[in-house]
Amino acid sequence: MVTMKHSKGFTVIELIVVIVIVGVTATLLFIQKNNLAAIQRDDDRKIAINAMYYNLEEVFFEKNGYYPSTIDSKTLRAMDPELFTDPYGIKLGEQDSDYRYEPTGCDNTKCTGYSLRSPLEKVVAYVKTNR
Numbered sequence: 001m002v003t004m005k006h007s008k009g010f011t012v013i014e015l016i017v018v019i020v021i022v023g024v025t026a027t028l029l030f031i032q033k034n035n036l037a038a039i040q041r042d043d044d045r046k047i048a049i050n051a052m053y054y055n056l057e058e059v060f061f062e063k064n065g066y067y068p069s070t071i072d073s074k075t076l077r078a079m080d081p082e083l084f085t086d087p088y089g090i091k092l093g094e095q096d097s098d099y100r101y102e103p104t105g106c107d108n109t110k111c112t113g114y115s116l117r118s119p120l121e122k123v124v125a126y127v128k129t130n131r
């Protein structure tokens with residue numbers, strides 16, 4: 001009579017299958033984490049542009065009757081100064097900033113219009129213009 005020995009442990013195939021599953025799962029989680037981070041940066045950009053827009057329309061224009069030729073934390077005092085800095089730490093008006101303020105119809109420092117814009121990572125650029 002032949003007796004079979006049962007060995008304990010995993011076969012090479014089982015180990016390979018587990019390693020492949022873990023690798024695929026880690027890759028998917030990494031990709032999803034990067035997507036969520038990009039979506040959060042896009043949301044931060046939209047929040048900042050909307051805050052600038054609101055302050056230009058409801059505070060600055062209501063008080064002065066025109067739009068400024070440049071904006072910063074001194075011009076739009078009702079706004080959180082941190083919002084002038086994009087997700088990468090670059091302030092509005094500095095080179096490579098994600099935020100752009102483009103005044104139109106200016107006579108010295110008084111302008112009749114503007115556009116605010118920011119490129120987004122997951123969708124097209126976000127643009128707000130004067131009313």
